[in-house]
Amino acid sequence: MNHTTQRPNIIFIVADDLGYADLGCYGGRDAAFGPVSPVLDRLAANGLKLTQGYSNSPVCSPTRFAMMTARYQYRLRGAAEEPIRTSTRGNSTLGLPTSHPTLPSLLHSAGYRTALMGKWHLGYPPHFSPIRSGYEEFCGPMSGGVDYFTHCGANGQHDLWLGEEEKRQEGYLTDLITDWSVDFIERMAEGAQAPQQTPFFLSVHYTAPHWPWETRDDEDLSHELRENQQALYHLHGGNVETYRRMIHQMDEGIGRIVATLEQQKLLDNTLIVFTSDNGGERFSDNWPLVGGKMDLTEGGIRVPWIAHWPRVIAAGTTSEQTCMTMDWSATMLELGGAQADADFPLDGESLAPLLADTTTLRNRPLFWRMNHRGQRAMRDGDWKYLRVDGIDYLFNLRSDERERANLAPVQPQRLAAMVGAWEQWNDSMPVIPADATVSLCYTEKDMPQR
Structure with a gap:
C-alpha cells in the first residue's frame, strides 16, 4: 500500500476518562434514553475495532505526552506528574518542551495543516502551548478539567484559549469543541x-x-453548584445518567464531524481514530475489566480503539492486536510521510500494515510504571506482570481478563523472567524524580480559597 501518493487527512479524537465498555460497540448497555454511542458504533462497524488496545498511562497528561511524542512518556520530566495540576500554571519545567519534535510538528513539516480543538494538559503559557509544539491553530482549555459552561478550572481561574490568548465564549464545551472542529474542516x-x-x-x-x-x-445546575466547588468538580457530583448523556452528546458531536467530512467529500480518504486517554472513572463501565483511572489493572489502561478509513480499512474488522497510544502516533507519522527526528527515536511502532490486513498480529512487550502505589506492569502476549503496593501478580489475560487468579506462585520462572524484563526496560528510562507528585483528585491548594 503506497501511503505517499495520496496521503490521508487524519482526525485523532480523544475522549477523557472513558471506560472500556462505555460504548455500545464494546458491550455497553443502552441508557434510559436509548443507545449511548450510535455514531461511534457505526464507525466501528464500518471500520476497525481493537479489543486489546491500551493507553500509555492510566491518567490524563502522561498519556498525552506519549501521544504527542510517539515515545514513552517517562522520558520527559513533566510526565512524572500524575497528572500535571492546575497549581503548576506558570511553571517552566512541567510541560511538553517546545524543542521536542511532536506528532503535529513532524506532520506539519511534512506538509500537513494542523489544529488542536479541545484539551491540551501539557503545560501552560508562556512556557508551553499547542502553538509552540506544532499546531497552527488551537482552541480549548490548557488544564485537565474545566466547568463545561464557565470554562473555569478547579481553582476558579478561566481556562479557555484561542492560540495563546484567553478566549471568552459562551457555550457547552463539548459542543464548542465540535463547532471549532467542523469550522476547521470546512476551511480546509x-x-x-x-x-x-x-x-x-x-x-x-x-x-x-x-x-x-x-x-x-x-447550565442552571452549574450556577447552583458554583459556590461549592468540590461538589461541582469532583467529590460529590454526578450520576450514571448524567455521565452517559455526556458521552452521548460527545457522540453527537462526532456525528457532526463525520457529516461534515461527507458533505465536503473528504470522508473516503480521512483516517478517523478514536480512543480515550485512560480508563474510566467512578461512573464508567469497564466490564469485564477491573480497576479504573490511576490503576495499572486492565480497567485503568485498556481503552477503546476505533479506526475508520473507507479507502483502506475494510468494514466490520476486529483485531486483538496489542498496542499503546504512542503506536497510533507512530502510525499517523508513517501514513503522513513524516520522518522521526534522529535525536528522538520513536518508541511507538506503526500499525499501518494492520489497517489493510488484520490477519497478521505482531507482538512486542508493553511496559508501564506509576509513582502512585509503586505500580508497574508489563504485557507480553497473553501474559501480564503487575506490581501494586509491593505485591507481584502474574495473570493470563486470555483466560482471566478480570485479573483474579494470581499465577505468580505456580509460575515462578515466568514471573521472574517478566520481572527481569520490566527492570531492564525501566533501567533504560529516567528515574522518577523525588519531587514528582500524584493527584488522585484536586488537593486543597488547587481548590478556590473562600
Missing part, C-alpha cells in the same frame, strides 16, 4: 483545490466525560 476543504495534496491533521480532544459531570442541559 474550501482552501484546497485538491484536498489530497494539502492534507490536514486535526486533534479533537474532548473533555467529556471527565468531571465536572454536566450535560448541555445542566
